[in-house]
Amino acid sequence: MNWRRCLVSAGLVILTNAFVLIGVAYNRASEPEAEITLTERELPLAYGAFQTDENTELALRLHWQHPAHRFGPWVMFSHGLNSTGSIKPSSKPLGMTARFLCLIPLLNSIMTRCCLAKPLWSWHTVVKRGHAGSKRGTGIKYSWLNKSTRGNGRNRTWSNSTMRTISCRKPDHVS
Amino acid sequence: VGTDQTIDTGTASGSAADRNTAQLRVDRIHAFQAELDQLQRDGLLALSPEQQERLTTHHTQLLREFGHQFDVDTTAGQKQMSLGMRVVSFLGALALAASVFLFFYRIWGLISTPIQLLILICGPVLAVLAMEWTRKREHSPYFTSLAGLVAFAAFVLDLALLGGIFNITPSPNAFLVWGAFAILLAYTHDLRLLLVAGILCLLAYLSASIGTWRGVYWLSFGERPENFLPAGFLLFFVPAVIHHKDHPDFSGYYRLFGMLTVLLAVLILSHWGRGSYLHLAAKDVETLYQLLGFALAGLTIWIGARWGWPALTNLGSTFFVIDLYTKFYDWWWDWMPKYLFFLTLGLVAILLLMVFKRLRSQLIQECLA
Numbered sequence: 001m002n003w004r005r006c007l008v009s010a011g012l013v014i015l016t017n018a019f020v021l022i023g024v025a026y027n028r029a030s031e032p033e034a035e036i037t038l039t040e041r042e043l044p045l046a047y048g049a050f051q052t053d054e055n056t057e058l059a060l061r062l063h064w065q066h067p068a069h070r071f072g073p074w075v076m077f078s079h080g081l082n083s084t085g086s087i088k089p090s091s092k093p094l095g096m097t098a099r100f101l102c103l104i105p106l107l108n109s110i111m112t113r114c115c116l117a118k119p120l121w122s123w124h125t126v127v128k129r130g131h132a133g134s135k136r137g138t139g140i141k142y143s144w145l146n147k148s149t150r151g152n153g154r155n156r157t158w159s160n161s162t163m164r165t166i167s168c169r170k171p172d173h174v175s
Numbered sequence: 176v177g178t179d180q181t182i183d184t185g186t187a188s189g190s191a192a193d194r195n196t197a198q199l200r201v202d203r204i205h206a207f208q209a210e211l212d213q214l215q216r217d218g219l220l221a222l223s224p225e226q227q228e229r230l231t232t233h234h235t236q237l238l239r240e241f242g243h244q245f246d247v248d249t250t251a252g253q254k255q256m257s258l259g260m261r262v263v264s265f266l267g268a269l270a271l272a273a274s275v276f277l278f279f280y281r282i283w284g285l286i287s288t289p290i291q292l293l294i295l296i297c298g299p300v301l302a303v304l305a306m307e308w309t310r311k312r313e314h315s316p317y318f319t320s321l322a323g324l325v326a327f328a329a330f331v332l333d334l335a336l337l338g339g340i341f342n343i344t345p346s347p348n349a350f351l352v353w354g355a356f357a358i359l360l361a362y363t364h365d366l367r368l369l370l371v372a373g374i375l376c377l378l379a380y381l382s383a384s385i386g387t388w389r390g391v392y393w394l395s396f397g398e399r400p401e402n403f404l405p406a407g408f409l410l411f412f413v414p415a416v417i418h419h420k421d422h423p424d425f426s427g428y429y430r431l432f433g434m435l436t437v438l439l440a441v442l443i444l445s446h447w448g449r450g451s452y453l454h455l456a457a458k459d460v461e462t463l464y465q466l467l468g469f470a471l472a473g474l475t476i477w478i479g480a481r482w483g484w485p486a487l488t489n490l491g492s493t494f495f496v497i498d499l500y501t502k503f504y505d506w507w508w509d510w511m512p513k514y515l516f517f518l519t520l521g522l523v524a525i526l527l528l529m530v531f532k533r534l535r536s537q538l539i540q541e542c543l544a
Contacts, residue, residue, distance in 0.1 A: 002307060005363045009303045012359060013330055016352050017296045020334070024341040054277060056284025 038062075194314070194365075195423070197245040204234050246314030257315075264317040265368065271321065272328030279332065291340065295333040299356075302326030306364060316366060323360050323369050330356050347383035347393045350376045362422065370425055374410060374432045381406035389452060400440040401452050407436030431486050434475055438494045441468045446501065468498045480538060492531070499523065 046061045211230075214220040222230065238249045248254040275298065283291065302325045309318040334349050354376030361370035379396075382403045386396030396402045411433030414426035444450060445464040448457030455463070475491030478484065500520065507516055 006303055006307050009306075009326075009356070009359055009363065010300045012352070012356055013299045013303070013333070014296065017292075017333065017337070020337050020341075020343065021292075024343070027341075055280045056282065057280060 194245045194247060197241045198247040201238060201241055201247050201249055204237065208234065244314075260315070260317045261320075264321045265324075268321045268324030268328075268368075271325045275325065275329060276332060279336070288340070291336075295336055298329035299326050299333055302329050303360070306360065310364060316364070319364050320366050320368060323364060323366050324372075326360060327353070327357050327369060327372055345394060347380050347387070347396075350380035350383065354380060361425075365422060367424070367428065370428055371432065374428060378403065378406050378410065378432070378436055381409060398450065399452060400443045400447075400450055403436050403440040407433045407440065409433070410436070427484065427486055430484060431490060434487060434490060438468070438471060438475070438490070441471060442494065442497065442501075445498070465498065465502065469495065472498060480534070496527065 043060055043062055211220070211222075215222070241247050242249045248257050279294070286294075302322055306319050306322040306326060309322055310316075313319065331353055334352065337343065338345065338349075354373045357369045357373030357376060360366060361368075361373055383393040383396040385405055386399060386402040387393045389399070389402070391399060391402075410429050413429040413433070419425045441464050445461055445468050448455075448460030448464070451457075451460040451464075453460050453463075472491045472495035476488050476495065477491075479486070479488030479491060503516075503520060503523070507519065511519070
């Protein structure tokens with residue numbers, strides 16, 4: 001076996017993954033500065049999610065209303081978001097979180113994916129997770145996390161009483 | 176009968192270049208045998224029984240050694256089988272990649288995040304190891320190609336799912352990494368299919384980058400066909416900068432896909448002027464690109480004929496005809512009776528055939544001279 005050839009190809013895979021995961025860790029490093037609580041109205045299941053037994057992942061979408069919509073979605077890319085949700089002109093590059101937030105009005109709905117057995121929020125930098133019965137403010141309460149729904153996507157729905165908490169982090173360069 | 180020293184059958188290096196050379200040599204032997212038979216039947220050449228026997232023994236020995244050492248196709252039947260195996264390996268790779276993809280989705284909700292990450296990272300690495308293992312065991316590239324496509328699919332899935340899990344901002348850089356991975360595997364294992372996959376990924380990356388330089392959101396790079404023009408030209412000239420001594424047929428893929436990209440972009444712009452960056456009226460842009468389309472198609476035919484690249488000649492001819500016929504449709508479909516329209520197309524086809532025949536006979540005369 002040509003180990004050198006293997007090492008180059010496999011090294012590219014490992015290096016790329018390491019780069020991505022370091023970026024994720026960096027993005028989650030600081031504490032959220034503000035928290036907002038969302039209900040199922042703003043954070044429903046994604047369209048067409050869990051229509052088949054072949055797919056065990058969970059997809060949510062976030063409805064995002066923003067005053068900047070009146071300018072059209074493209075305006076968001078040249079501005080940073082401040083903590084109150086209004087836009088603020090900025091010549092500096094957007095932080096990871098800000099760039100993510102800017103994508104929301106552009107796409108109108110973002111698919112958030114997480115696994116059922118152990119929930120994993122894909123926008124972990126802006127969403128903190130928790131479990132049913134956890135203390136207020138610690139994260140999302142998953143009332144649907146029980147054995148009866150595990151492995152069967154069709155029965156998974158949000159409970160009406162379930163509240164989700166999303167933590168927003170202000171971009172570093174926005175004062 | 177002299178001994179051909181083109182390839183040393185005594186060393187079993189088994190590299191891609193050696194295998195290609197061996198296959199060429201085998202093809203030459205078959206062509207020589209066929210021509211010798213014809214000459215003998217026509218009474219123009221007569222070998223003594225001793226010479227005939229020595230020649231036959233030599234060729235049989237060579238074919239056996241090439242077949243054993245490089246696993247090349249030594250008969251027409253084997254060539255047909257190889258073609259079939261190529262198709263089967265491609266379909267098998269597609270099926271395996273789909274299987275990996277669907278398996279991930281089926282188990283994704285049942286496993287924890289660290290295990291998800293472990294599977295995503297280990298998938299392409301294991302497939303790369305499988306490539307090396309199959310290459311060591313098999314001289315033929317079919318199983319290696321299959322494992323390579325699975326490795327590529329696993330790596331694409333890896334980054335796509337990492338982006339989904341951690342909500343990473345979509346970036347064109349993913350295409351760069353995918354392209355680099357595919358091209359790396361293609362060069363190390365002499366796999367054309369992965370080279371094409373890598374070229375397409377690089378095209379997407381370059382076009383998206385050019386789009387972002389113009390201020391377009393990168394995922395919308397396809398809305399401006401001009402983004403593809405520099406990328407296509409860049410790929411076309413890659414073989415001029417990087418010489419492919421070990422992979423002589425790789426150069427053709429760069430040229431073909433580079434020029435195909437350029438011609439396609441020009442064809443689209445010749446009918447959709449609003450998609451251009453140029454500050455001109457849409458009609459003017461379309462006229463400009465129609466002229467450019469004809470010029471580029473003609474240039475492609477000339478380049479193909481001049482340097483002996485038949486794929487480029489065919490590509491240029493195809494686009495020349497497409498450009499011509501689409502213009503005929505624009506000009507004449509509405510006001511000309513349909514029978515007359517198709518009659519015109521047929522006459523133009525005959526005219527083109529005559530032109531190509533003339534060009535071909537000129538080339539033959541140049542060869543004979």
